[in-house]
Amino acid sequence: MQLGITGLAKTGKTTLFNLLTSSHEATDKFAKSTESHVAIAKVPDRRLDALATLYEPQKLTPATIQFVDIPGVEHRAGGFDLNLVQLREVDALVHVVRAFEDPDILHPQGSIDTARDIASLDLDLILADLEIVERRLARLEQSQKRGLTADEARERELLDETIRPALEAETPLRTMELADAAERRLRGFQLLSAKPMLVVLNVAEDELGAASQVPSVGSGPAREVVVMSLPIEDEIAQLPPAEQRDFLSALGLEQASLDRAIRAAYHLLGLISFFTVGQDEVRAWTIRRGTSARRAGAAIHSDIERGFIRAEVVPWEEILERKSIAACRDAGTLRLEGKEYVVADGEIVHFRFNV
Ligand SMILES: Nc1nc2c(ncn2[C@@H]2O[C@H](COP(=O)(O)OP(=O)(O)OP(=O)(O)O)[C@@H](O)[C@H]2O)c(=O)[nH]1
Ligand SMILES: [Mg+2]
Missing domain, CATH: 3.10.20.30 (Beta-grasp domain)
Incomplete structure (x- = not known):
């Protein structure tokens, strides 16, 4: 299962990717990155750690998920200039949104406004989906002359009566409750607004513990929000485990946000773990709920x-x-x-x- 990290240019996507996957890809304040990166993240799991202390196995194998770091998008007149092909292929999206001020790093929109950036990406996903749905409906319209199969007729009904109106009303498809049959029918289109989304708000270091955390950004159906300060997460990751706990409690936090982000991603993908145990290996296996x-x-x-x-x-x-x-x-x-x-x-x- 794969999650695609996306968002405006210079929001901290590659920094997040490096943290999630313990990679060392270059990050830069100025140069625009053009390459994608793919790597695996271990899913932190306290239950697995507890089982390991009991069995003291030779090998401890956590669950993993894959992240793709997709180069940042600039803003064009109508919205983000998305790398659609890459986004279509992933199972879920991670939208990195900049909430930190830094006069050195240019925000493509010229100001920090998390609600605007989130709404703007959502709208772009919706418009891209609408284009696909319209095209498919036009094709079905043409086929109507020779008569539609029962299957095609049902597809047309779904697209025409449910999906297109929702998209026209700017509703991301991930927020809709669809019957299993409808979901199966839509799967082949790889619609972007239907993909579960993790929003990572990259806040300034001194805002991390604050209660004021960006009230306009809420979780919703198939969407979770994790507030992080990437430079702080980076500091935590460099520390030995015992010091990590002290550092976190000094910040008033229980768990590194990084762990929360990976677990949220796993959850959004609809994945759960079962375990096998023994002296040789204690291992987490990934299945769909x-x-x-x-x-x-x-x-x-x-x-x-x-x-x-x-x-x-x-x-x-x-x-x-x-x-x-x-x-x-x-x-x-x-x-x-x-x-x-x-x-x-x-x-x-x-x-x-x-x-
Ligand atoms: N001040 C500050 N700088 C940050 C923060 N997060 C990332 N940066 C810096 O912002 C710059 C860009 O970070 P990247 O992780 O490369 O951002 P990106 O979104 O991958 O950039 P592109 O792929 O080029 O769009 C780097 O110099 C980072 O060190 C933050 O929370 N605060
Ligand atoms: Mg990058």
């Missing part, structure tokens, strides 16, 4: 899905409390589940299979 036990097995190996017999399931807290799977079995808290069982976030799953 709502995945059956049998399909979840495929995350590990296709043989497990093919030869699935049953899954032994126990919540992670339970193992921490009782110290082993065997103890959970004795206590009767280890459950046997069949192939249709829907795996929940944070469960330890041991698969029985036969191929």
Whole structure:
């Protein structure tokens, strides 16, 4: 699963990308970057860390997601000059919005206004989607002469009666509740305003703890907001773990915003983790929320899905409390589940299979 980092020029996209993925791509106050970068971020997970202290495994493997750093966009008359091709391919967007003042770094709009920049990107996504929908409708209109298939007729109805009016009313599609069938129908269009969005507000260092945090920017359906100060996050990342905690509490924070941002991204993608445990390896596996036990097995190996017999399931807290799977079995808290069982976030799953 991939998230695309986008936003106006010089908002801190590459700085964020480096922090998320422990990369070292060049950042610059003046030179405009033109390259994209792709790298993997480890998803921080306290549950996994707790399991590792219990098992002391040789290998600890966290879940990962991929980020793409897309070069900054300048503002043209009608809106952002988006790199649409790259944005279409990602599963979700990270919009980095500048809230920090710095006279050295030119804001393409000449002033700092986070609400304006957020609305402006949203509108550009909507207009790009509208163009695609209009084009498709025109094509279906032409096909009407030879008669539409039942499928095409349903598609036309969806686009004409639901999607186009919403876009014309400047509603991002991510905020709409659509039936599964409608979502499937739309998937092929890779519509931009339908993609979940994480807004990262890059605030000035002294505004981080402040309660005044940009009230006009709220979370909403399929949209989360994380307030960060990227230079501070960078400082935190350089510190050894014990000092990180002191530094955070001195700032009145519980958790690095960076961790929150990655977890929010994971959540926005509709992903959850289940765990496997042992002395060799404690590992998080990524599945979509709502995945059956049998399909979840495929995350590990296709043989497990093919030869699935049953899954032994126990919540992670339970193992921490009782110290082993065997103890959970004795206590009767280890459950046997069949192939249709829907795996929940944070469960330890041991698969029985036969191929
Ligand atoms: N003062 C200040 N400077 C920052 C902050 N975040 C990033 N910068 C600086 O802004 C400049 C641009 O940062 P980048 O991360 O390269 O920004 P970008 O969005 O990737 O830029 P483009 O890809 O060229 O659009 C760098 O010199 C950063 O050090 C911040 O919170 N405060
Ligand atoms: Mg950049």
